[in-house]
Amino acid sequence: MNHSKQRDLITDYLMSTKSHPTAEEVYNEVKLKEPTISLGTVYRNLNLLADNNIIVRLHMKDGIDHFDADTSEHYHFYCNCCGRVYDLDIKAPAAFNKCIASKGDASGHRIEGAMVYFYGTCKDCVLKTD
Amino acid sequence: MNHSKQRDLITDYLMSTKSHPTAEEVYNEVKLKEPTISLGTVYRNLNLLADNNIIVRLHMKDGIDHFDADTSEHYHFYCNCCGRVYDLDIKAPAAFNKCIASKGDASGHRIEGAMVYFYGTCKDCVLKTD
DNA sequence: TCGAAAAACAGTAATAATTCCTATTTTATT
DNA sequence: AATAAAATAGGAATTATTACTGTTTTTCGA
Numbered sequence: 001m002n003h004s005k006q007r008d009l010i011t012d013y014l015m016s017t018k019s020h021p022t023a024e025e026v027y028n029e030v031k032l033k034e035p036t037i038s039l040g041t042v043y044r045n046l047n048l049l050a051d052n053n054i055i056v057r058l059h060m061k062d063g064i065d066h067f068d069a070d071t072s073e074h075y076h077f078y079c080n081c082c083g084r085v086y087d088l089d090i091k092a093p094a095a096f097n098k099c100i101a102s103k104g105d106a107s108g109h110r111i112e113g114a115m116v117y118f119y120g121t122c123k124d125c126v127l128k129t130d
Numbered sequence: 131m132n133h134s135k136q137r138d139l140i141t142d143y144l145m146s147t148k149s150h151p152t153a154e155e156v157y158n159e160v161k162l163k164e165p166t167i168s169l170g171t172v173y174r175n176l177n178l179l180a181d182n183n184i185i186v187r188l189h190m191k192d193g194i195d196h197f198d199a200d201t202s203e204h205y206h207f208y209c210n211c212c213g214r215v216y217d218l219d220i221k222a223p224a225a226f227n228k229c230i231a232s233k234g235d236a237s238g239h240r241i242e243g244a245m246v247y248f249y250g251t252c253k254d255c256v257l258k259t260d
Numbered sequence: 261t262c263g264a265a266a267a268a269c270a271g272t273a274a275t276a277a278t279t280c281c282t283a284t285t286t287t288a289t290t
Numbered sequence: 291a292a293t294a295a296a297a298t299a300g301g302a303a304t305t306a307t308t309a310c311t312g313t314t315t316t317t318c319g320a
Contacts (some may be wrong), residue, residue: 113251120242168299
């Protein structure tokens with residue numbers, strides 16, 4: 001993987017935010033500093049970074065990919081109302097981690113991991129609707 | 131919600147299978163019995179049934195919606211290799227259920243539920259690649 | 261430092277899942 | 291049977307993402 005200004009800008013932006021942006025949002029933000037960057041470049045780099053475990057790709061229920069440069073293990077919360085993604089401080093219950101770690105059950109499939117996220121109405125949207 | 135032949139066929143097919151089909155797969159299957167059915171009708175009905183909790187919509191990592199007429203609580207397994215979705219017999223650890231049930235943490239968001247699924251390589255694909 | 265090969269780029273076209281639209285048909289109701 | 295509401299078929303439109311192409315950058319050894 002060669003060095004590139006565009007990839008650096010994308011990585012820098014992702015490291016600077018906790019908003020779990022989509023490709024489109026990354027594109028709009030990075031375009032402020034590098035106006036000629038193309039959306040294709042953003043997608044290619046997000047895929048490259050995710051494939052190399054430098055960033056994490058999140059698949060929430062809106063079907064749009066969100067990205068997170070924080071690769072430490074933590075859970076996410078998806079707001080059904082505004083579509084924003086938040087970090088959660090919920091500690092993974094030991095029993096659940098153990099279950100995933102065992103990586104197997106009677107089904108015969110090779111279980112390699114688990115996807116977990118929470119959903120509901122975020123703090124801001126709760127205030128708006130009440 | 132009025133009665134309709136097309137919706138019955140869709141529901142019947144979903145109840146008859148454990149394959150967690152996509153809209154396209156439902157369309158292809160139902161078309162055998164009702165050749166004039168349109169893909170739009172399949173999508174509209176799947177959305178209607180899911181909104182009324184008659185079926186469940188699954189969002190796995192392929193980004194394509196899968197549907198399941200089994201609304202009892204159970205976990206799913208997604209095969210990274212072939213994209214098929216399977217039921218799992220893993221029992222939800224009590225601690226994890228409790229965590230979800232508490233529906234809240236210090237974040238201030240209103241947590242309404244959690245999405246959990248497992249992924250890896252399915253029985254069939256493990257055999258193929260070994 | 262120069263030059264070739266590999267990698268990355270911008271810009272655009274193509275893909276694919278899903279939704280939207282419209283005129284017609286079906287269903288439920290009085 | 292008449293009518294209003296719901297549903298349909300078929301196709302157009304939308305949208306996130308990927309693929310393609312010719313050009314520019316980066317790397318790295320001579």
